[in-house]
Amino acid sequence: xxxxxxxxxxxxxxxxxxxxxxxxxxxxxxxxxxxxxxxxxxxxxxxxxxxxxxxxxxxxxxxxxxxxxxxxxxxxxxxxxxxxxxxxxxxxxxxxxxxxxxxxxxxxxxxxxxxxxxxxxxxxxxxxxxxxxxxxxxxxxxxxxxxxxxxxxxxxxxxxxxxxxxxxxxxxxxxxxxxxxxxxxxxxxxxxxxxxxxxxxxxxxxxxxxxxxxxxxxxxxxxxxxxxxxxxxxxxxxxxxxxxxxxxxxxxxxxxxxxxxxxxxxxxxxxxxxxxxxxxxxxxxxxxxxxxxxxxxxxxxxxxxxxxxxxxxxxxxxxxxxxxxxxxxxxxxxxxxxxxxxxxxxxxxxxxxxxxxxxxxxxxxxxxxxxxxxxxx
Ligand SMILES: [Zn+2]
Numbered sequence: 001x002x003x004x005x006x007x008x009x010x011x012x013x014x015x016x017x018x019x020x021x022x023x024x025x026x027x028x029x030x031x032x033x034x035x036x037x038x039x040x041x042x043x044x045x046x047x048x049x050x051x052x053x054x055x056x057x058x059x060x061x062x063x064x065x066x067x068x069x070x071x072x073x074x075x076x077x078x079x080x081x082x083x084x085x086x087x088x089x090x091x092x093x094x095x096x097x098x099x100x101x102x103x104x105x106x107x108x109x110x111x112x113x114x115x116x117x118x119x120x121x122x123x124x125x126x127x128x129x130x131x132x133x134x135x136x137x138x139x140x141x142x143x144x145x146x147x148x149x150x151x152x153x154x155x156x157x158x159x160x161x162x163x164x165x166x167x168x169x170x171x172x173x174x175x176x177x178x179x180x181x182x183x184x185x186x187x188x189x190x191x192x193x194x195x196x197x198x199x200x201x202x203x204x205x206x207x208x209x210x211x212x213x214x215x216x217x218x219x220x221x222x223x224x225x226x227x228x229x230x231x232x233x234x235x236x237x238x239x240x241x242x243x244x245x246x247x248x249x250x251x252x253x254x255x256x257x258x259x260x261x262x263x264x265x266x267x268x269x270x271x272x273x274x275x276x277x278x279x280x281x282x283x284x285x286x287x288x289x290x291x292x293x294x295x296x297x298x299x300x301x302x303x304x305x306x307x308x309x310x311x312x313x314x315x316x317x318x319x320x321x322x323x324x325x326x327x328x329x330x331x332x333x334x335x336x337x338x339x340x341x342x343x344x345x346x347x348x349x350x351x352x353x354x355x356x357x358x359x360x361x362x363x364x365x366x367x368x369x370x371x372x373x374x375x376x377x
Contacts, residue, residue, distance in 0.1 A: 006183045020026045026183045029157040039165040045147045066213040067203040083216035085338020105166035108149045166194035174200040202331040223347035224373040258325035279303040315346035323355035327351045333365035
């Protein structure tokens with residue numbers, strides 16, 4: 001006996017109710033019965049011409065990939081886009097979304113976290129001002145029946161036994177909680193009745209499953225990605241070097257640290273030297289703190305890896321503190337380095353990794369970024 005959704009076969013997690021077994025392992029996504037037939041269905045929406053507008057022009061590389069995604073979709077092929085941080089990957093799927101909608105097909109754009117859904121929804125609504133768009137995240141839903149849906153991966157289960165999607169776009173597939181999460185991945189597959197496009201900033205070769213791989217290695221503004229500089233130093237000296245770097249750079253800085261305890265500790269120690277605040281899952285005013293950094297009201301934020309993705313601060317520099325920690329693997333470090341130089345007005349910047357040893361994560365991260373910079377796609 002096996003759960004049709006999460007493939008759990010552990011009988012202790014399969015419970016019987018009214019003569020039918022259901023799965024407890026993935027119960028948080030609604031009850032699913034072992035013998036339950038799947039009835040995700042396709043429907044044809046009216047053929048209406050959909051279009052979008054952007055107030056800037058796509059770069060040459062963005063145009064090329066955008067076109068390729070339409071071709072792949074027409075040929076019923078799945079695509080995987082490896083797009084470096086700041087390359088503008090959201091806009092490259094607009095064309096294929098328009099194509100599918102205009103064919104009367106149903107489209108879903110999903111992303112792991114709720115804050116990102118809200119941001120994405122607002123952005124896409126501006127571009128697709130004539131299209132009705134449904135939006136769902138934990139605690140909120142609107143226009144569930146719309147032809148075009150934007151949601152978190154967690155909310156996809158609502159479409160599992162309902163109207164599925166012809167085109168599914170998943171952003172940040174390398175991020176928590178989607179990455180290597182069997183249940184969420186299975187739900188994604190069950191909702192996808194046609195083809196998918198997965199977007200990511202960091203792909204490992206084990207993530208590729210027969211899709212066509214497309215590279216977007218150039219940032220929108222055309223500058224190289226900043227290559228991190230490793231500073232090898234014994235643990236007890238790292239704090240001193242950190243202080244010197246902060247004083248020397250005299251710019252907006254995000255210091256990434258491995259634990260919440262270190263956030264508190266550093267903020268406490270450095271408060272007398274510099275305007276500094278902490279950000280972590282334990283700090284209640286994260287958004288406000290980030291805003292203060294953006295506005296230059298504070299100079300330094302000390303953060304856990306909570307902020308590794310999706311945050312854009314103009315002209316910011318980054319320092320990784322205790323880079324030898326296991327949390328700082330290749331993916332995380334690439335994301336962290338990607339915070340720097342995102343804006344066309346400040347396309348470069350510094351990324352320092354303070355570490356007591358040369359870890360595999362650090363060496364791989366530097367190697368990958370160099371390779372991406374040299375790649376000629
Ligand atoms: Zn299950």
